[in-house]
Amino acid sequence: xxxxxxxxxxxxxxxxxxxxxxxxxxxxxxxxxxxxxxxxxxxxxxxxxxxxxxxxxxxxxxxxxxxxxxxxxxxxxxxxxxxxxxxxxxxxxxxxxxxxxxxxxxxxxxxxxxxxxxxxxxxxxxxxxxxxxxxxxxxxxxxxxxxxxxxxxxxxxxxxxxxxxxxxxxxxxxxxxxxxxxxxxxxxxxxxxxxxxxxxxxxxxxxxxxxxxxxxxxxxxxxxxxxxxxxxxxxxxxxxxxxxxxxxxxxxxxxxxxxxxxxxxxxxxxxxxxxxxxxxxxxxxxxxxxxxxxxxxxxxxxxxxxxxxxxxxxxxxxxxxxxxxxxxxxxxxxxxxxxxxxxxxxxxxxxxxxxxxxxxxxxxxxxxxxxxxxxxxxxxxxxxxxxxxxxxxxxxxxxxxxxxxxxxxxxxxxxxxxxxxxxxxxxxxxxxxxxxxxxxxxxxxxxxxxxxxxxxxxxxxxxxxxxxxxxxxxxxxxxxxxxxxxxxxxxxxxxxxxxxxxxxxxxxxxxxxxxxxxxxxxxxxxxxxxxxxxxxxxxxxxxxxxxxxxxxxxxxxxxxxxxxxxxxxxxxxxxxxxxxxxxxxxxxxxxxxxxxxxxxxxxxxxxxxxxxxxxxxxxxxxxxxxxxxxxxxxxxxxxxxxxxxxxxxxxxxxxxxxxxxxxxxxxxxxxxxxxxxxxxxxxxxxxxxxxxxxxxxxxxxxxxxxxxxxxxx
Ligand SMILES: Nc1nc2c(c(=O)[nH]1)N[C@H]1C(S)=C(S)[C@@H](COP(=O)(O)OP(=O)(O)OC[C@H]3O[C@@H](n4cnc5c(=O)[nH]c(N)nc54)[C@H](O)[C@@H]3O)O[C@H]1N2
Ligand SMILES: Nc1nc2c(c(=O)[nH]1)N[C@H]1C(S)=C(S)[C@@H](COP(=O)(O)OP(=O)(O)OC[C@H]3O[C@@H](n4cnc5c(=O)[nH]c(N)nc54)[C@H](O)[C@@H]3O)O[C@H]1N2
Ligand SMILES: [Mo]
Numbered sequence: 080x081x082x083x084x085x086x087x088x089x090x091x092x093x094x095x096x097x098x099x100x101x102x103x104x105x106x107x108x109x110x111x112x113x114x115x116x117x118x119x120x121x122x123x124x125x126x127x128x129x130x131x132x133x134x135x136x137x138x139x140x141x142x143x144x145x146x147x148x149x150x151x152x153x154x155x156x157x158x159x160x161x162x163x164x165x166x167x168x169x170x171x172x173x174x175x176x177x178x179x180x181x182x183x184x185x186x187x188x189x190x191x192x193x194x195x196x197x198x199x200x201x202x203x204x205x206x207x208x209x210x211x212x213x214x215x216x217x218x219x220x221x222x223x224x225x226x227x228x229x230x231x232x233x234x235x236x237x238x239x240x241x242x243x244x245x246x247x248x249x250x251x252x253x254x255x256x257x258x259x260x261x262x263x264x265x266x267x268x269x270x271x272x273x274x275x276x277x278x279x280x281x282x283x284x285x286x287x288x289x290x291x292x293x294x295x296x297x298x299x300x301x302x303x304x305x306x307x308x309x310x311x312x313x314x315x316x317x318x319x320x321x322x323x324x325x326x327x328x329x330x331x332x333x334x335x336x337x338x339x340x341x342x343x344x345x346x347x348x349x350x351x352x353x354x355x356x357x358x359x360x361x362x363x364x365x366x367x368x369x370x371x372x373x374x375x376x377x378x379x380x381x382x383x384x385x386x387x388x389x390x391x392x393x394x395x396x397x398x399x400x401x402x403x404x405x406x407x408x409x410x411x412x413x414x415x416x417x418x419x420x421x422x423x424x425x426x427x428x429x430x431x432x433x434x435x436x437x438x439x440x441x442x443x444x445x446x447x448x449x450x451x452x453x454x455x456x457x458x459x460x461x462x463x464x465x466x467x468x469x470x471x472x473x474x475x476x477x478x479x480x481x482x483x484x485x486x487x488x489x490x491x492x493x494x495x496x497x498x499x500x501x502x503x504x505x506x507x508x509x510x511x512x513x514x515x516x517x518x519x520x521x522x523x524x525x526x527x528x529x530x531x532x533x534x535x536x537x538x539x540x541x542x543x544x545x546x547x548x549x550x551x552x553x554x555x556x557x558x559x560x561x562x563x564x565x566x567x568x569x570x571x572x573x574x575x576x577x578x579x580x581x582x583x584x585x586x587x588x589x590x591x592x593x594x595x596x597x598x599x600x601x602x603x604x605x606x607x608x609x610x611x612x613x614x615x616x617x618x619x620x621x622x623x624x625x626x627x628x629x630x631x632x633x634x635x636x637x638x639x640x641x642x643x644x645x646x647x648x649x650x651x652x653x654x655x656x657x658x659x660x661x662x663x664x665x666x667x668x669x670x671x672x673x674x675x676x677x678x679x680x681x682x683x684x685x686x687x688x689x690x691x692x693x694x695x696x697x698x699x700x701x702x703x704x705x706x707x708x709x710x711x712x713x714x715x716x717x718x719x720x721x722x723x724x725x726x727x728x729x730x731x732x733x734x735x736x737x738x739x740x741x742x743x744x745x746x747x748x749x750x751x752x753x754x755x756x757x758x759x760x761x762x763x764x765x766x767x768x769x770x771x772x773x774x775x776x777x778x779x780x781x782x783x784x785x786x787x788x789x790x791x792x
Contacts, residue, residue, distance in 0.1 A: 084113055084596020086526040086535045087126050087519045088195070090188035091668040092262035095526025095535045096122035097597050105541060107133050107520055115595040119242070119269045120531060123262065125668055131675050132501070133518055133544075139500055140545025143513040149490055152508050159546065163553075166512050167560035169495040173468045174209060180443040180464035183450065184211040189473020192524035193433045193580045194573060195550060197473025202436040204554040205470065207563045210439055212464045214447040218479065220387055221448070221763025222395035223422055229634040230400050231421065232621030234608060239425035240382075240418050241532060242266035243604040246273065247416025250280040250378035253296075254402065255307060256386030257289040260665040263386070263423055264530030271295050280378060282371065284310070286660060287687070287729055288722040300371060301724045304658045305392035305768030306361035309646050310368065311401035313357030315343050317372030318408050324376075325410030332615050333407050335630025339643045352646065360646070362724060376409055380416035384423055388662065392768045393649035395758045400644045404629050412627070413612025415604075424530035426607055429600040431525055431534055432580030434551075446762035448481060448755050451489035469510075471498040472550060475670040475735075477506040481753035481764055482710050483736050483744070499550050502674055505736050505748075515547040522549045523577055532600040534584070536592050549573060638760035655708045655770030657692065657728050661749035662767075664731040673734050684747045685718035687729040688773065693719050697775050705743075706730075708771045711751035713744040717773065728773060732766070 085100040087093075097116035101109040107130045112121050142162035147153025157165075173181045186201030194200075205211040216224060227235035242264050245251060251274055258267045275281050275295050283289070283296040284307065292299045302310050318324045319340050329336050338347075345351030354368035363371075375381055383406050389398040402420035403412070411417030443463030445453040457465035469490075477486045483505075490496060490509035499516040500507045507513050521543045526535030543549075548556075551573050558567035571579065581589045586598045610618040619625030623633060635642040663669075664682065672678045686706060688698070698704050700719040705712060706728075715730065723729050730749045737746030744751045752771050757763055 083538060083540050084115075084535070085110065085520070085537045085540060086596075087129055088190045088192045088524060088526055089125070089519070089668045089671065090191055091125060092529055092663075093123065093126075093265040094191045094529040096120070096126055096265040097535055098122045098126050099596075100520060100540050102540060107541065113596055116533070116597050116599075119266045120533065121265060121269060124665065125672070128666070128672070128678060129519065131677050132672060133520055135502070135675055137502060137674060138544065139503060139507075139513060139515040140547060141515060142546070145511045149509045150487060152503060154513065159548075159556075162512050162514060163556055163560060166497050167557055169468065169511075170208070170470075170557075171561060173495065177465065177467055179205075179209040180212050181467040182208075182211040183454065183466045183469045184213050185450070185469060185471040185474050185476055187472070187474030187476065190519070190550075192526055193431055194576050195522055195524050196434065197550060199434045199436055200550045200554055201470060201472040203434060204558060204567060206437050206439040207558065207566050208561065210442040211470070212443045212445060212453070212466055214450055215444045216447050216761070216763055218391075218447060218764050218766075220390065220422060221446075222390040222758050222761045223387065223399040225761030225763060226396040226400050226634070227421060229631040230403055230622070230628050231419070231608075234611070234620050235421055236425055237427065238419040238421035238607045239423045239530065240607055241426065241603055241605045242270040242530065244415050244606055245270040245382060246277070248274060248279055248380055248382040249416070250282065250375065250381040252282045252284070252375065252381065252383045253291060254284045254383060254385045255389035256283075256384055257285065257291045257662060258384070258386075259291040259294055260289065261386065261663050262529070265528060266531055267423075280374065286658075286724050286727045287662065289662070290665065298371070300363050300367065303360070303362045303724065303768075304660050304727060305649050307389045307392075308394065308397040308401055308644065309352070309357045309360040310363060311398060311405060312343055312352035312644075312646055313354045313368050314372040314375065314405060315339070315401075315408060316352050317354060317369055318376055319343055321373070323373065324408045328410040328412070329407055332412060332612065333627040333629045334624045335628060335643060336404075336408070338630045339404060342643055342645060360648075362726075375405075380414050381409060381411050382416060382418045383411070383420045384418060385420065387422075388660075388767050391764055391766045393758065393765055394647040395763055395765070396761050397644045397647060400629075403627060404644065407627055407629070413606060413608040415606050415609070419608050421607070426530070426532070426605050428527050429532060429534050429585050429598065431527070431584035431586065432582070433527075434576065446757060448757040448762055448764045450476070450480065451482065451485045452755055454489035454492055455485070467493060468495040469493055469497070471496070471506060471510070475504040475506045477509055478504065478670050478736055478748060478750060479732075481750055481755045481766070483748055483750045484711050484742070485755060499553060504670065514553050515545060516553070517543045517547045517549045521547065523574060525577060525580055532603055532605065534586065534592070534598045536596050538593070640760055649768060652708075652770050655772050656726070657771050657773060658726060659749070659752055659769045659771045660727060660729045660767045661732040661753075662729060664733060667731075667733045670733040670735060683716070683718070684731065684734055685716045686773065687718050687720050687723045689721060689723050689725040689727070690719045691725045692728070692773075693717065696773060698773065703776055705774045705776050706752065706771055708752050708769070710754055711744060712742070713747065713751045714776065715747050728771065
């Protein structure tokens with residue numbers, strides 16, 4: 080028996096959590112926290128449960144080649160040589176006939192590490208291939224990433240804070256952040272618990288009584304999905320009208336507050352964004368909004384800690400610039416125990432080598448949200464390329480992107496699709512070739528955290544199962560067959576790259592790093608943009624004004640949208656009056672783990688609904704119901720709970736889609752109901768606040784309607 084430093088490296092809100100894996104007789108029997116990391120940086124149940132995934136009987140252990148129709152799940156095992164030759168041949172054929180842009184590259188963050196980062200391994204392979212059509216933006220922070228450069232310049236990439244600084248906060252406002260389950264850094268849950276114990280005010284804004292509300296909040300503001308911008312504008316109204324703003328700080332650090340103030344006070348032609356106005360939109364009572372605004376203004380320092388959920392909504396760009404406006408208006412921006420209001424994890428990890436992605440001339444691209452539209456419509460539909468093939472690495476994007484039925488149709492149109500996978504996911508079922516990939520226990524790597532000033536190391540803990548090979552090794556073999564193996568590998572094995580990365584790092588003692596599995600950099604309490612906050616004259620931002628652009632003329636010029644953040648009401652469809660949210664499950668990383676029965680048993684998958692909404696619809700607790708909108712239909716058990724606010728239904732994302740013969744999903748997949756339109760102007764995904772209707776199933780099950788337009792309302 081031995082305990083070995085380990086991390087899972089999943090795109091899970093932690094990415095690199097310091098763990099120890101116990102190996103007995105060649106099997107992983109236990110995963111626990113690594114004490115070498117100290118009291119704060121810890122793993123979570125998803126890491127501790129990984130042995131279940133490792134030993135799952137449905138792991139893919141040989142290369143597979145499709146034999147039945149796409150999606151049928153019919154494959155035959157194949158030798159490595161045959162599967163690699165077929166893939167190399169198909170890729171070369173598509174490139175020769177239609178150019179490299181005919182290959183769509185979906186390199187997601189299935190795994191993150193200095194070497195085995197799926198986006199980097201595939202990016203390197205495709206750039207040396209001659210390019211591809213690439214996906215821009217991402218499902219995580221698409222709208223934030225679009226707006227933040229206009230507000231903060233390129234310094235948005237260093238606008239976060241280390242979790243240790245939560246200890247200086249008198250108030251922590253978790254705005255759409257369920258950090259006890261989504262983490263946003265491996266240190267955050269422990270620091271939040273400590274802040275709570277110390278007596279800090281913990282405000283959570285969430286339409287759902289989340290685990291964070293239940294276990295950490297001192298104040299819950301249940302705001303309707305997608306209405307945070309209205310609530311934020313109402314808070315600003317109180318701050319302006321009661322003279323609670325820090326005028327000097329605002330003037331020194333920003334431009335455009337005058338315009339925003341006129342808008343908020345109703346002097347610019349639209350109604351004032353008063354608490355009364357906001358209450359009807361966001362559902363938080365007028366007096367509660369006033370009380371919160373006053374408490375926020377009085378707390379020094381106050382840390383606004385946004386989740387990503389608030390920008391995965393209609394007009395998701397606006398709440399993310401309003402969080403910044405709020406932190407400036409209250410004088411908390413860039414101060415210890417405060418925050419910039421921007422994404423918490425935007426500070427660099429310690430210096431270490433990483434697999435380089437060689438530069439290439441500009442390639443055709445498409446916003447990630449729109450990938451199925453680009454496949455289906457191609458150049459005729461105004462997209463940059465006609466896509467014939469897909470290379471997927473580290474994603475279950477048929478299931479995880481908006482509008483699953485459209486995604487299936489897009490896959491149907493392809494000439495060729497290949498993925499590397501651990502399991503036969505819905506996406507893998509639509510591919511032609513599947514290469515069996517290694518798990519986190521089966522490869523050596525250096526861990527780069529989601530947030531935090533540390534690095535982790537893990538050796539290869541057990542040998543690959545079956546015929547599995549690491550993504551790096553597979554891509555190297557393929558590159559060889561396509562004639563650029565030496566350029567891809569630079570003659571380095573996986574182990575040689577890791578040696579090289581450590582040699583090119585700031586890690587002072589590589590031997591201790593390999594032994595303990597952790598390197599903690601000296602400064603564990605960094606405050607993003609503290610220089611600018613302390614002296615904006617000496618440390619200007621790279622925005623046109625050198626200051627935070629509350630009003631951005633460049634944004635207005637380039638996008639046609641207002642220079643200041645405004646309330647943009649989401650479209651309403653009377654047929655679909657309930658607002659669906661699809662938050663993360665504490666047990667799964669996106670769609671990973673939902674195929675493991677022991678994990679499924681931890682929490683019954685159901686649509687959470689307020690009893691009041693259920694009563695109106697005659698739905699009883701635990702009953703199967705039909706959920707639908709224009710995108711699709713699902714049959715899902717309903718769980719009645721006052722943990723969701725009336726008018727809101729919640730379905731954890733990540734369940735694998737499973738269509739019955741009539742095209743109704745019985746797997747519980749949230750993206751049956753989401754669309755690919757995206758936000759405007761950022762074209763980022765919209766996955767919270769989606770209109771749906773829920774009905775008791777009175778028809779025979781097979782006759783569950785596809786579109787509620789078709790049944791009488
Ligand atoms: N357990 C777990 N943790 C994860 C992941 C995972 O798969 N599993 N994935 C990681 C990844 S890749 C990402 S990008 C992050 C994403 O992190 P987030 O996007 O922040 O996570 P969500 O669970 O979507 O939403 C967080 C909370 O916001 C609430 N919410 C939903 N809509 C709204 C809204 O309109 N307004 C407000 N105020 N609240 C709203 C939800 O009820 C939920 O409690 O999480 C990371 N952490
Ligand atoms: N409705 C709704 N949909 C959402 C969200 C939401 O909030 N609501 N959240 C969105 C967000 S924030 C994100 S980031 C996306 C995530 O969506 P995806 O990027 O699709 O994430 P996963 O479902 O985790 O898929 C990762 C896949 O990689 C595989 N994998 C694991 N290890 C390896 C490896 O070493 N190599 C290879 N090649 N593969 C491996 C896993 O088996 C899994 O199938 O989902 C988005 N989708
Ligand atoms: Mo994400």
